Amino acid sequence: MVLDSVRQLPAMRNLLEVADIAVNGYYRAGKIDWGPILTAYSFNNIEGNRFRVGFRTTPEFSRDWLLRPYLAYGTRDGRFKYGLRAQRILERRHWTVLNFEHRHDLDQVALLDNDYALENPLFEASARLGNITSSRPLLRDLTTIALQTDLFRGFTQRVMLRRQSFNPLYPFAYYTQEQRPGAPTDDHFDLSEVVVESRYARDEVLVPNNQNRRTAIGLKKWPVFTVRYTLGVDKLLGSDFHYQKFNVLIDQSIRLGQVGRTDYRLDAGLIPSTVPYPLLKSHLGNQSPFYNAGAFNLMRYFEFVSDRYVAFRFENQFDGFLLNSIPAIKQLNWRLVATGNVLWGGVSDANRRINPTEDPVNGGPLPTFQSLGRTPYAEVGYGIENIFRVARVDFLHRLTYRNSPGARTFGVKVSFQFKL
Numbered sequence: 001m002v003l004d005s006v007r008q009l010p011a012m013r014n015l016l017e018v019a020d021i022a023v024n025g026y027y028r029a030g031k032i033d034w035g036p037i038l039t040a041y042s043f044n045n046i047e048g049n050r051f052r053v054g055f056r057t058t059p060e061f062s063r064d065w066l067l068r069p070y071l072a073y074g075t076r077d078g079r080f081k082y083g084l085r086a087q088r089i090l091e092r093r094h095w096t097v098l099n100f101e102h103r104h105d106l107d108q109v110a111l112l113d114n115d116y117a118l119e120n121p122l123f124e125a126s127a128r129l130g131n132i133t134s135s136r137p138l139l140r141d142l143t144t145i146a147l148q149t150d151l152f153r154g155f156t157q158r159v160m161l162r163r164q165s166f167n168p169l170y171p172f173a174y175y176t177q178e179q180r181p182g183a184p185t186d187d188h189f190d191l192s193e194v195v196v197e198s199r200y201a202r203d204e205v206l207v208p209n210n211q212n213r214r215t216a217i218g219l220k221k222w223p224v225f226t227v228r229y230t231l232g233v234d235k236l237l238g239s240d241f242h243y244q245k246f247n248v249l250i251d252q253s254i255r256l257g258q259v260g261r262t263d264y265r266l267d268a269g270l271i272p273s274t275v276p277y278p279l280l281k282s283h284l285g286n287q288s289p290f291y292n293a294g295a296f297n298l299m300r301y302f303e304f305v306s307d308r309y310v311a312f313r314f315e316n317q318f319d320g321f322l323l324n325s326i327p328a329i330k331q332l333n334w335r336l337v338a339t340g341n342v343l344w345g346g347v348s349d350a351n352r353r354i355n356p357t358e359d360p361v362n363g364g365p366l367p368t369f370q371s372l373g374r375t376p377y378a379e380v381g382y383g384i385e386n387i388f389r390v391a392r393v394d395f396l397h398r399l400t401y402r403n404s405p406g407a408r409t410f411g412v413k414v415s416f417q418f419k420l
Helices: 001-008 010-024 122-124 326-332 349-353
Strands: 027-029 031-035 041-044 050-059 065-074 081-089 095-107 137-152 153-166 189-201 205-208 214-217 224-232 243-255 261-270 308-317 336-344 377-387 391-398 409-414
Touching: 336 391
Parallel strands: none
Antiparallel strands: 027 031, 031 050, 041 050, 050 065, 065 081, 081 095, 095 137, 137 153, 153 189, 189 224, 205 214, 224 243, 243 261, 261 308, 308 336, 336 377, 377 391, 391 409
């Protein structure tokens, strides 16, 4: 076939190898994987030139342990950053796993609490580039210990203890007592949290892959429910806040016959407590040129913040529908996709008042945040995937808040994925 012949060309093989690194993020060397390769070098206005080296172990190193250490250094701030993730598989039948993580690194408020969407190496690397001041940079110390197990097939329970310390690298303050001008303020805070998460996926089949992790096979015939509860414990290990967070995720993949397959996600959250805005939900924007299925791809970083929200995302993969009827396109095996994102959200008056609008030390205005109004944020897109079995191009339109400062109403983004 023409496609197979093209894939055998030396230049195309090199492109596929580069794409594999972009998708998977690591380069295998013996018993360890070096990477993520794309994070080895970056540049931003806080760190200057950032150099990072890290690796993860493979089952050839150990079937029961997975280690992921890294070390980074910024030439402008002169700080070393480091981290270690350690996973111990205690029992495989119920996939009982103990996880530990300790990290001291530069983070951004705009990217916090979005772990499920930050496993895209291209996006994660690009989010550190350039001027990141508008994303609210901070130094964060993070220590977690978590235990996960399958109580029965399809039902996974996870309990995590987490300790965090936040030191903003931009003008920031919050009221520590009364929420009024002149009341005492502080510019950093510590947190101690207990996180309990339950996930139920009826009839789901999870199989271990070659990296000591599990992969779901087949379509999500039934909705997958994930419920997470976070309790912030005041005064424990110096913690500054008592608060609660509730989050519910519903995922499903539905086969639509000749029209292809639709994947959707419903994400709802509530924070009924009064906390500074770095602890609220910063909806994940995407100013990079790379498409991220877990982000709002035409939203700016830190554009909208909520303490209550509902988000709905869908993606329809048309497989061969429509494009297979065009002879020239059919030979290329391209596939049509359509996407949509809608977000409703808001912030309580108490969570607005806890952050002063003027710097209590030096005077002048402090950066604040923006929340959604009555109108939801909405964007839609369409694109082509399976280009040389690797590339995907999405064309996106922003439907609401089109007149916001700096808003992009149209964008083109690329991504890489491997399809069988």
